[in-house]
Amino acid sequence: MYGQIVRDGLVNVTGIEDLGLTSPVLQRTSDAFFKEISPFLLHFGMFVPTIIGQCTPEQQAKWLPLAMDLKIIGTYAQTELGHGTFIRGLETTATYDASTEQFILKTPKLSSYKWWAGGLGKTANHCIVLAQLYTKGVCHGPHPFIVQIRDTETHMPLPGIKVGEIGPKLGFNTADNGFLGFEDFRIPRENLMMKNAQVTKDGTYVKVARHGKLTYGTMVFVRVMLVSDMAYCLAKAVTIAVRYSAVRRQSQPKPDQPEPQVLDYLTQQHKLFICISTAHAMKLTSTWLWNTFTGVLADMRDGNTDTLPELHALSSCLKAISTSDTSALIEQCRFACGGHGYMYSSNLPALYSFATATRTYEGDYTVLLLQTARFLVKSWEQMDEGKPLTPTLAYLEQSRNGSQVSWDDSPEGIVRGFDAVAAGRIGACVKSIRKHINNGMDYEDAWQMTTVQLVGAAEAHCRAVICRVYRDETARLTAGCSPGVKAVLDQLSTLYLLYWALERTGDLLRFSSLSERDIENLQARYEALLLKIRPNAVGLVDAFDFRDEVLMSTLGSYDGRVYERLMEEALKTPLNREPVSDSFHKYIKPMMQGKL
Ligand SMILES: CCCCCCCC/C=C\CCCCCCCCCCCC(=O)SCCNC(=O)CCNC(=O)[C@H](O)C(C)(C)COP(=O)(O)OP(=O)(O)OC[C@H]1O[C@@H](n2cnc3c(N)ncnc32)[C@H](O)[C@@H]1OP(=O)(O)O
Numbered sequence: 369m370y371g372q373i374v375r376d377g378l379v380n381v382t383g384i385e386d387l388g389l390t391s392p393v394l395q396r397t398s399d400a401f402f403k404e405i406s407p408f409l410l411h412f413g414m415f416v417p418t419i420i421g422q423c424t425p426e427q428q429a430k431w432l433p434l435a436m437d438l439k440i441i442g443t444y445a446q447t448e449l450g451h452g453t454f455i456r457g458l459e460t461t462a463t464y465d466a467s468t469e470q471f472i473l474k475t476p477k478l479s480s481y482k483w484w485a486g487g488l489g490k491t492a493n494h495c496i497v498l499a500q501l502y503t504k505g506v507c508h509g510p511h512p513f514i515v516q517i518r519d520t521e522t523h524m525p526l527p528g529i530k531v532g533e534i535g536p537k538l539g540f541n542t543a544d545n546g547f548l549g550f551e552d553f554r555i556p557r558e559n560l561m562m563k564n565a566q567v568t569k570d571g572t573y574v575k576v577a578r579h580g581k582l583t584y585g586t587m588v589f590v591r592v593m594l595v596s597d598m599a600y601c602l603a604k605a606v607t608i609a610v611r612y613s614a615v616r617r618q619s620q621p622k623p624d625q626p627e628p629q630v631l632d633y634l635t636q637q638h639k640l641f642i643c644i645s646t647a648h649a650m651k652l653t654s655t656w657l658w659n660t661f662t663g664v665l666a667d668m669r670d671g672n673t674d675t676l677p678e679l680h681a682l683s684s685c686l687k688a689i690s691t692s693d694t695s696a697l698i699e700q701c702r703f704a705c706g707g708h709g710y711m712y713s714s715n716l717p718a719l720y721s722f723a724t725a726t727r728t729y730e731g732d733y734t735v736l737l738l739q740t741a742r743f744l745v746k747s748w749e750q751m752d753e754g755k756p757l758t759p760t761l762a763y764l765e766q767s768r769n770g771s772q773v774s775w776d777d778s779p780e781g782i783v784r785g786f787d788a789v790a791a792g793r794i795g796a797c798v799k800s801i802r803k804h805i806n807n808g809m810d811y812e813d814a815w816q817m818t819t820v821q822l823v824g825a826a827e828a829h830c831r832a833v834i835c836r837v838y839r840d841e842t843a844r845l846t847a848g849c850s851p852g853v854k855a856v857l858d859q860l861s862t863l864y865l866l867y868w869a870l871e872r873t874g875d876l877l878r879f880s881s882l883s884e885r886d887i888e889n890l891q892a893r894y895e896a897l898l899l900k901i902r903p904n905a906v907g908l909v910d911a912f913d914f915r916d917e918v919l920m921s922t923l924g925s926y927d928g929r930v931y932e933r934l935m936e937e938a939l940k941t942p943l944n945r946e947p948v949s950d951s952f953h954k955y956i957k958p959m960m961q962g963k964l
């Protein structure tokens with residue numbers, strides 16, 4: 369399995385040389401080569417971007433050609449057995465020895481072993497290691513180092529290196545995630561990635577960057593990319609589920625009538641059409657986030673890091689919510705396909721195992737929402753002090769006078785309703801923190817006692833951002849469309865708003881003038897809209913334009929030959945090579961004869 373995935377991965381890699389690393393064509397066809405994850409993903413997804421983001425121009429001149437020409441194969445080793453979220457708690461150390469102008473890497477104890485890096489087990493011969501930098505007896509916190517871990521000719525681990533594969537996982541089982549330990553392993557001073565901080569030959573530490581968290585830049589980049597990846601992943605899953613639902617006929621709601629397509633059941637439409645809308649919502653939001661990201665990078669190139677905190681807050685909550693929504697909705701697509709959705713050949717299990725991992729890696733869901741909440745509370749306090757709000761928090765102003773938002777069920781009115789919910793939930797968090805402090809708690813404890821509410825407030829903020837961006841971008845992009853296309857895309861964006869308004873009626877009752885009658889109207893409009901979308905459902909997923917080779921699904925192929933494909937795949941199963949398994953003769957027959 370590993371050998372085949374490496375071979376397939378290399379075929380794919382040649383595309384990178386031809387098309388360029390961030391080519392949409394490449395990123396969107398690479399999984400036509402393999403159903404699972406490539407062991408080279410971290411090389412291109414994090415090793416190369418970190419060289420670009422964390423190395424000086426001189427260091428880039430040395431390492432980038434080697435990496436892009438695949439003369440070296442890298443990964444990104446930050447997480448340890450004992451720490452993933454808390455980067456400041458990482459235990460691997462890099463201690464500078466001025467007498468030899470080297471750093472000595474050490475893994476002090478078992479919990480300090482690097483653990484999880486993709487491609488680390490058997491593929492990579494270099495990696496970026498996040499280690500606590502010590503010089504002249506002072507610890508300067510986690511910094512990135514480029515470390516060669518295997519001989520480039522023999523691929524043997526270098527002396528002082530312990531490296532291997534971490535074993536089977538829920539998914540990602542071809543990603544070759546590995547472990548790595550150092551025993552007094554020496555690297556040249558120049559292997560510290562010195563764009564944001566340097567160590568001179570005599571061991572003097574020099575901070576270059578104005579912002580202390582630029583070391584974390586690769587994580588922001590990957591989080592931004594993952595939002596787009598989730599849109600793509602969900603679009604594949606709903607293409608499979610909708611096409612299968614158009615083929616599958618089941619039950620007899622009316623006597624003497626033929627079994628209907630399961631896609632005609634309103635409950636099936638309720639399960640699936642929000643998946644189509646969400647794929648569109650996340651794609652448009654990811655493009656908006658990418659433009660925000662590149663704008664902040666441009667500011668930072670001019671030495672201005674003022675917009676970085678908002679980008680960190682946005683990328684954190686959008687990564688958390690997009691991965692969480694996608695995991696849940698891909699599972700919903702599987703549920704919608706009954707037993708055949710549980711077949712590996714449907715490709716829904718693989719899509720789910722990929723998506724659910726993204727909820728954890730590159731920043732755990734809860735942890736990242738709390739990062740966003742930290743920014744929201746700070747913004748509220750700045751608003752209280754009369755300071756200006758950042759663009760994505762402009763809606764907080766409406767909450768300043770505390771008046772309840774009047775409910776309006778137009779799309780713009782629903783978006784304003786979500787703004788009111790976010791503002792109300794942030795305000796409630798601030799009130800809770802202040803109450804705990806007034807009752808004698810210190811700030812940290814007051815914060816901890818409010819974290820359940822803070823996660824909810826961050827989710828509400830993120831939902832409000834997605835709703836607004838989805839609606840605004842749909843309006844902008846459909847301005848030039850034919851009336852028919854505009855009508856269908858407006859139906860999808862309205863469905864998203866109605867779906868989430870019904871999901872969040874409690875919040876809307878609390879923070880707007882929504883009434884029970886309004887809820888009844890929302891439900892009726894939602895159900896009517898499902899029926900309107902039904903005639904275009906297959907066309908909408910066909911418009912995602914996935915080739916069968918990319919979908920790799922017995923249920924979702926364009927020709928609809930579901931049962932034939934299921935049987936074709938079944939007959940390929942190794943167990944079907946012989947009519948009688950040798951286990952019968954070894955175990956079952958003796959058991960039947962009482963001989964076991
Ligand atoms: C052949 C195949 C090829 C196929 C084609 C390839 C094409 C490639 C192109 C693109 C693909 C991209 C996708 C690639 C996917 C790769 C797979 C990824 C696999 C997974 C990799 C990993 O998981 S790497 C490890 C990730 N780990 C984490 O994310 C750890 C999470 N933890 C943290 O981020 C931090 O520890 C914390 C922020 C959560 C908490 O830390 P700490 O307690 O120290 O911070 P504070 O809360 O005190 O905050 C301090 C202060 O700093 C600010 N801050 C924190 N983080 C950031 C940041 N990232 N940026 C900016 N600012 C930050 C924070 O806001 C606080 O500021 P204050 O002003 O003090 O409020």
Ligand SMILES: Cc1cc2nc3c(=O)[nH]c(=O)nc-3n(C[C@H](O)[C@H](O)[C@H](O)COP(=O)(O)OP(=O)(O)OC[C@H]3O[C@@H](n4cnc5c(N)ncnc54)[C@H](O)[C@@H]3O)c2cc1C
Nearest residue numbers: 444445446447451452453484485486540725729730731734
């Ligand atoms: C498939 C996969 C691939 C990966 N690839 C890589 C890789 O290539 N390179 C790499 O370096 N890492 C990689 N990782 C590791 C990944 O980045 C970490 O698993 C992730 O950052 C979460 O950290 P953790 O596992 O230590 O979980 P923890 O942080 O220990 O989380 C455990 C629980 O504690 C909670 N928790 C933690 N901190 C707080 C807090 N402050 N407040 C409230 N609750 C908290 C979490 O919400 C969670 O519920 C990968 C992981 C996976 C699953």
